[in-house]
Amino acid sequence: MNSPLVLDTESVKYIIGDGALEKSSNKFDQYGRVIIITDDNVEKHCLPVFKRKLPDLKIFATITIISGEENKSIHQLIYIWNELTRLNVGRDDLIINLGGGVLTDIAGMAAATFKRGVQFMNFPTTLLGMVDAAIGGKTGIDFAQFKNQVGLFINPVCVIIDPIFLSTLEKAHWQSGFAEVVKYGLIMDRELWQKLNKKHYQQIDDWSSIIIKAARDKIDIVRFDVYEKGMRKNLNFGHTIGHAIESFYLKSGKPVTHGTAIAAGIICEAWISSKIFSLECTNLEPIVKMIDNNFSRFNFTTDDIPVIMKLMKQDKKIRENKQKMSLIRKIGKAVHDIEIDDDLITKSLIFYIERKKCNN
């Protein structure tokens, strides 16, 4: 087993890879009491592992919320604030957020706003959390039916990423994270792409090295663009259309997994990239094949496209009715703030529906 990667940036310390939990054991000394925030699912499957790997860590209390995206709500945020009040948690104490993306988002916001900021660490337990949600300081809750409508940018003091938790994951959770890993390959990391290309995610044996690469890609972007003014927008590749598809199924009462929606978004936005930047067919085809190999296709039809387009306009990243997107010039190189006509977006959805491969 290789040693985990230890990375100290200006504001956050990262430990990533197999053995990260054990390696984090000296990070807790400078704080008062330790409070864990987790969810019912993670408490059952991951907290025992956490405790076994950190046997000397004294845990003062555990706050458990209800798992699931539909519970990323103001009610659970208020529940956490009430529990922190009841426990009289102070600014010198430490909050450990143990869970997936929903948990680190909501618990991060709770910690950052309790008494104007209690320090916290993220211990992601899902692939999506490890390569995306736990890194970069985005916290928040859904509000008034909008995703992440309320929240703030605030960094944890440490992010400890140990793949040991992955064995507990269900298929949907694997896929959600895997779509983001593929995205890093496409937007900035040709070497990562080559490790993934032509593989099914279940064929990958060295997750530690894949996670180290993907997490590092995200860290490299967010540390220089905390507030999403520039290159951080590259991370939205696949997400403009992907989020709209996700919202479409959510509002239809048939919610789909985030990963599958983003995978569909990647196909559409790679196709748009091929039209705008002459991303060659030799590039487009392997992307589509790779996605199809790992994710099933949705069955929406051309009749659904107007609804999907409308949902896209509601995305908070869109202003002044300009549809700005992040695209790829080639595999491993993204560009952001490209204005795209609605017509071309519509055509990309038709491409998704009608053609499985670009040379059909």
Next chain:
Amino acid sequence: MNSPLVLDTESVKYIIGDGALEKSSNKFDQYGRVIIITDDNVEKHCLPVFKRKLPDLKIFATITIISGEENKSIHQLIYIWNELTRLNVGRDDLIINLGGGVLTDIAGMAAATFKRGVQFMNFPTTLLGMVDAAIGGKTGIDFAQFKNQVGLFINPVCVIIDPIFLSTLEKAHWQSGFAEVVKYGLIMDRELWQKLNKKHYQQIDDWSSIIIKAARDKIDIVRFDVYEKGMRKNLNFGHTIGHAIESFYLKSGKPVTHGTAIAAGIICEAWISSKIFSLECTNLEPIVKMIDNNFSRFNFTTDDIPVIMKLMKQDKKIRENKQKMSLIRKIGKAVHDIEIDDDLITKSLIFYIERKKCNN
């Protein structure tokens, strides 16, 4: 009329003094739409003045909350988030917070957490807001019966302080701000103290210059200690005991003004300073006289002291059961993190009750 003071720090632009409103007219160009958040009281008395002084500013919408400390609540925060959602406010828009300390606290938190941060400016309309609450980035709400239990440190892009609004103030609001002005004199600004000493606040004719000095004192402290790790704690002089007295009367169902409570806290903590640092009687006496000249005394008795002591322990600035205080070595020079025995605090309250002057 002198020109207002224009001060550009690393993170915040300040315009302070007579004429500040007019001077701010070129600060709005770089934003999308302008949304004002205010309260019912300020909307009536100050918004017309604001509009008259900035006739060219296009206001897209005004969100009005209910005035009063008892409304610094999660309910009003949620109301603002809902209104911002309804108006589809985006990250490029600008929120103007127009009001006193309660308003800028709650609206600052709302702006900073909506879509992970909409930029905002503070236009304080009370003396307390002008010299204290609108400066330094503390935002928040009361929660679970604790003051400012939930919130964050986040700076507005501009703070525009125009004394024009002061003519609308009631006595209680004058006193709340004046106690803080006196405090700046005592902890860091001997020159300011000398301008105030032996005066009743109604005798002061040049408020613009007083406010420029006091606001500048606060700016000088908070810009180098945003998160209250060090010298910012000096600002707590008078507040450890003052807050406890304020809570005591609040819980007794007879709420008192913040300023009068802080004024009482200043007497007690100046007395403690005289015991710890030999703050000489020649210093203590003018402080007590000055406070008594401007604020009436409370009528709590020695029987109430245990309750007040208990409330003090609940203050969030107290950890590990150590009672740390900010005190003054002499007029114009504060020190923080001084550990004080409960016994001495009790004696300071007895001093407040029993003796009007230190040489009695």
